[in-house]
Amino acid sequence: MIRIAGFSVLGLALLFLLGPFLIIAGAGLSAGDILVFPPQGFSLRWYAGVFEIERFRESFLLSMELAVGSTALALLLGVPAAYAMARYEVPGGEWIRTIVTAPVIVPAIIAGLALLRYTVIPLGLPVMAALVLGHTALVAPYAVRVVTVSLTHLRPDVEEAAILLGASRTGAFFRVVLPNIRNGVMAAFILGFITSFNQVPVSLFLTGPGVSTLPIDMLAAMEFVYDPSIAALSTLLALMSVSIVLVAERLLGLSRYV
């Protein structure tokens, strides 16, 4: 009895979470010209057609560049920060930790507006720089957290052993620490990439004329064109994220770090 109740709750939850996705995926399969569910007829033309739309191709590339660039930057900042906080008594370490994780807690839309109003406009930053800045800040908390988790699995005396064998502090970091947190860094990269790639609220404020990320472009397109290509594209992007996560789980055990 309890088992049946449990399964029904689980089923409802899954339906609630996955239902919208299934509807969108279905709508994209329509043979008709407008976005409706259930689809009218069945065709793959919208899925195939997505690749032909010039503006989406451009913003897809921009989103890719942005996601790779800002995640790499976030790791460049986040790995040393995580290392310092894990290994040393950093003065005000608790505060730094809180500030570093703030972008996860503060609603992204507020972060985006604040960034625009108080940094991008006063400094007159170009659009791409503003986007990189915003996304890096957004991704850095994940980098710090994930790398911190993998650092706690590495005993500090392993570094001391390397030093006593003749390595410098930096040498010990590159020869011993980095190879052992490699999986954590890769996991952080994947999480950061997906977070940045799917980001809407911050990008909304920071994109500008001629420079737009894919999700923002899709949002804009929906206001003018109401055909199933948006549904098809959304489905493809969701599948991309899911496959990245699945591959990462197989190769790295992603779920250990999150």
Place this chain on the structure above:
Amino acid sequence: MSDPEFLALRNITISYGRSVAVDDVSLTVPQGELLALLGPSGCGKTTLMRAVAGLLPLTQGGIVLAKRDITRVPANRRDVGLVFQSYALFPHLSVFENVAFGLRLRRAPATELKQRVDAAIAMVGLTGFESRLPRELSGGQQQRVALARSVVVRPNLLLLDEPLSNLDARLRLEMRSELHRLHRDLGVTMIYVTHDQAEALALADRIVVMRAGKVAQSGSPEDLYERPTSGFVARFMGFENILGVQPDGLSGEKGMLKIPTAGLTDARALAWRPQNVQLGEGPFQGRVIGASYQGETTEYLIESAAGLLKAQASVTAPRHTVGENIAFDLPVSRAVRLLEV
């Protein structure tokens, strides 16, 4: 050839804020000696060892190793090896690469490197395990890799931090004799940090007992085992019965045992091992309140006027039962005289 002051620690003090972990310790170690630093946890022995390795700064004092003042030399240029209690092997490297680590940093030529690494691995009996990762090895094997990794670079000084404490009893005995052989074959100067007096007695040329950041006593294993000078060292060496010397008798926790002590005034206290307490006859009266059979011997807990005493009788001696009143003697001729309680 051997330098009597190969390693010299001069007035070393290490403190953290107000707490003093090592308090004005001076110590010299001749070349080739195996010195044991013995003491309970928190006595400062590990702190002192980490300072010698260069992993901790000294608050005061200096260190000279092989005629070179290394007080301010960074840890990676001291030529001091350290075998960690946790082994601290590099998890991502094979046994071969773990051992080769130090030689690669020194840019040893490939053929020499291979030859020396192979020799070190053979020396600890792990030939055939070269391509294994540390997690695929048992605790004892990891310990051997840690040893090989430290000695392959031929350090001036090898420090061992409780190296056997994570092994089971049988393996510990085996590794103990292995360490002994290694020390003999390599002739490297070693400092062995341990809280286990049996290990220190079995391995060391000389033992330094530490207490609360200071040296309590140092000497050969025989010196310490047979002639401890303080109550602290005596207890560590198995003298379980320690009584203070008073003008009219011996004092314990509870009270006095009256005997003439005229000839003993130079000692503050007397100490007996359990086997030196004579049961069945003697001037004192007590009651057996515990008896534990241990095969070759039986241990008794005796309640006396001075407090609880521990006695040990051989298997051939008459048995006593709990509750029995018993006469006993603490023969002064078999006691050790302590200068400090």
